[in-house]
Amino acid sequence: MRQYRYFVAVAEELSFTRAAQRLSMAQPPLSQQIAKMERDLGVRLFDRDHRRVALTAAGEALLAECYALLEQEKRAREAVASVADVKSGRLRIAAMPSLLLGLLPAVLKDFGRRLPDVEIHVEELDDADQLERLAQQRIDVGLGRLSRPVDGFTVTDLGSEAVLAALPKDHPLAERRLVRLADLASDGFIMFRRSQAPDVYDAYIRACIAAGFQMRIADDRAVGDHSILGLVACGQGVALVPMTTSHVRVLGVTYRPLEPLPEATVHLSLCWRTRAVPRFAGEFASAVRRQVQALHQSK
Secondary structure, three states: OHHHHHHHHHHHHOOHHHHHHHHOOOHHHHHHHHHHHHHHHOOOOEEEOOOOEEEOHHHHHHHHHHHHHHHHHHHHHHHHHHHHOOOOEEEEEEEOHHHHHHOHHHHHHHHHHHOOOEEEEEEEOOHHHHHHHHHOOOOOEEEEOOOOOOOOEEEEEEEEEEEEEEEEOOOOOOOOOOEOHHHHOOOEEEEEOOOOOHHHHHHHHHHHHHOOOOOEEEEEEEOOHHHHHHHHHOOOOEEEEEHHHHHOOOOOEEEEEEOOOOOOEEEEEEEEEOOOOOOOHHHHHHHHHHHHHHHHHHO
8 A cells, every 4th residue: 555655646746856855755765765656567658858847658557456455445534433423423314204204303303312423414314225325335323114134134023013004184084082993994095106115005005904805096106104094194195104103193194093803003123234244233222112102102
């Protein structure tokens, strides 16, 4: 790496004298190091005479690689330095739309009180996109609804939560304290595409079958709970939503608990790449569990 820095200095200054001054060293040792690099590589890196120094084609190619290597070395040093302080660093989180709206703000507030020096980055992604971004190492953890093992990933079960009915305010059942899922058999349901979150989609379908009917889907183009609730408010149908979503108030929508039905539950999970366990994942999972418990107790 030292030789690379010497080479970059000469390449940028196009002068051994100025490069030596910049590196706070004598010129002869610098010239010797560049000559050694050229012997090791078997190419000439500079065309030089008494009047000028110029990069050869090989030198130009090496310069681009040196910039990348020096930047990578800088990132490695920063990563090592951050690990030295276990209470600081960065956590990149992706959350499903329903969790971004209803649960994550309280989780991050809880997490931030305990680890205030951890920098948090958040984005909204469904389960399928979370797995893709995790594989690309563009996020550290995914907060979603996976209920099954996924090769190459660790899926930590954070528990399950009840499913509620989201109804238009003027729905005939909106005034009931409890709603039987079977009583919604004749309604059209607002749904999302199965590819977005297959585990949740299948859970909703199974719950309806357990209640004795096949779900009739009025619209499956919703891209998240915010659009599902908007369509419900517009009277386009009813919907099933996780209990955490009921934390979000939408004008024109009434949430009603369902009479106990074992199938009417969805999982909450935290996911990361098995070969790269992220720092702070344990603390983050604990914060999620605390807030889910607090939400359950408030209902």
